[in-house]
Amino acid sequence: MAESYFIKIQRYLLELDFDIQHQDAASNIFVVSKPDLGIEHLVLGCGEPLLILEQHLLDLPGSSVTVYQRLLQKNRDIIHGAFVLDDSGRKVIFRDTLQLEQLDRPELEAVFNSLALLLSEFSDELIAFSKTPSPQQP
Incomplete structure (x- = not known):
């Protein structure tokens, strides 16, 4: 069945003009x-019953409560x-999970659009997070 x-996922990706690397x-x-959507190296795993989508966004140079708080707020x-x-x-990774059994192309496309919107609206802040120095230890 998997x-x-x-x-099915391969067909949707091709229909949506994704480059399958x-x-x-x-x-x-x-x-x-x-x-053109800002999506690079998005990993999709078809692990029945779920489709898991993950894209690595950035590495944090240190832990910062402010950065973590802002990510949770976003x-x-x-x-x-x-x-x-x-x-x-x-x-920091973008992650979503979808039920494979009922998955249709519009639902999958909605995840891609959500990620693209997130990247376009929040990219400056994400870049700033990647440059946030570690807090000084006492």
Whole structure:
């Protein structure tokens, strides 16, 4: 059944004019880009029953309560998906999950549009976060 989801997602990506940079049917993974939307190396994993989408956005040079607080506040404005941190707490990732069984192209496109809008409206602040120095230790 997962293979049919893989083919369905592949078809949607092609219909939406994404550049499929890597695909692995055995692992059910795609890596795609669409530079005009600001989307670069977005990873899609078809892990039944979910489609997981992740794009690494930036590395934080240090931990800052202000930056974390701002990311959480911005999560409230994101239509689809959210900011998350990796296990190290240093990589800021956009992540969304969708149910594969009922997934249609407009729903997937809405996630891409949400990410593109987020990147266009919040990019200056994200760049500033990547340059935020670590707080000084006492």
